[in-house]
Amino acid sequence: MTMKPLYFDYASTTPVDQRVIEKMKSCLSIDGNFGNPGSRSHAFGWQAEELVEEARINVAELLNCDPREIIWTSGATESDNLAIKGAAYFYKDKGKHIITSKIEHKAVLDTCRQLESEGFEVTYLETNEKGLVSLESIENNLRDDTSLVSLMHINNEIGVLNDIDEIGELCRDKGVIFHVDAAQSAGKVNIDLSKLKIDLMSFSAHKIYGPKGIGALYVRRKPRIRLQPLFHGGGQERGIRAGTLPTHQIVGMGEAFKLANSEMKNDFKTISSFRDLLWNGLKDMEEIYINGCLETGYPGIFNLSFNFVEGESLIMALKNIAVSSGSACTSASLEPSYVLRALGRPDELAHSSIRFSFGRFTKKEEVEFTINLVKDSVSQLREISPLWEMYQDGVDLDKIEWA
């Protein structure tokens, strides 16, 4: 019997917490709160609406904002679309220039590409070799017609954290809207929207032990940010996002965010200890590189390159654990990770990268097992790697003319 792989891909998605499932189950059947929260004429609707508003408070409490600033969406991708397109369209008379970075999630990059095709101009900022956007580069690229800056909080591939505090101050000072994709950070690191100068923030439930298919967008009230809606219909969510509210999904997200509020500190501590355990177990290997930043990065996302070994073959060798890779072979496009390339990593190190991500249900024994498995698998693959052979022979691979 083959064993079920150990899960180290929490940055991709998380299992739903059992406590969240229980809450969701109470909103589906004839005996439960199945009503349409938009129905104003009977108790089924009123009760569903009450649950939706309770969930909105739970989300707002984690982020320290006004519940009226939370708009339900189908997930962080929709939130990113709504924030960026919604603000770009609404404020287009002020200007049609947007600033973002080269290592954003595709939900941001593809949205920006779309806007470019509609006549907007987008500046894609370079990051430093750790993956951080500098305040200076933003300042240097701000123009009179810049309407929006969109940057992620925690990068999904390499775990680096942008300083959204500093960047927010700059944007507010210059009168530019600041959108932050917090899909990877909400419930994992502290976010206080009463202090941060952030205007729009995207959230997802399934990255933090809630269900897939539900997310939210924070839209600041003071100073008020306005958005042109992308969906039109029944006027839900104050007309910003039409569509029947999925009570069970919303209740699930509310419960997940409520749990995160009480468990974030503990989760962070154990996750940090697992990252340290993994790194201490692997760091003496030859030709191993950290993509991102050990000191300041979010420890739940840990990206390593094992030189002279290709990532997809490493994933095959690591079949007893579930991880992801920046290798071209694992992507449909056959291109290595654009994030790692943007950091200036050579392509071969991007091909060799593995992302380990930890979460609430990771166990110490699982990490210990992984250390040995990774060491053995990398050395087995190096044994059959001609590049490793050349490296051992002292050949400079950069000087070879490859066919």
Add this chain to the structure above:
Amino acid sequence: MAYSQKVVDKFEKTLKNPEGASVGRWKPGDKDFHRVGTGIVGAPACGDVMKLQIKCENVDDKNVIVDAKFKTYGCGSAIASSGQLIDMLKGKTLEEAQKISNQEIVDILELPAIKIHCSVLAEEAIHRAIDDFKSRRNND
């Protein structure tokens, strides 16, 4: 991953017992190195490098591949394709080996469409190794 069981088996067997799967090399100074042809194809930046070596002996006036070794950096199907190629080479004359097409490897391993380039790489590797062997014989 949409790999056939054949790719997975070949890959895992290679990892578990590299020597038995013909992983290895002949290097300058080895006895018989003059009877070895080497082909290296691919590039690290593309995520695939295949190194194939064939050792030939003259049988009835024909060069026959009596042994072959490889090392491959690349995805699982690149490693499996290399191993498959090796199985197909041993005992063949150079003329026969020259005719091996990538499609044979695709068929045997049931490679998915997106991995066909791995088999192409294997075909290129044998052509390079044969060329190398011939050019070295000419210099004898």
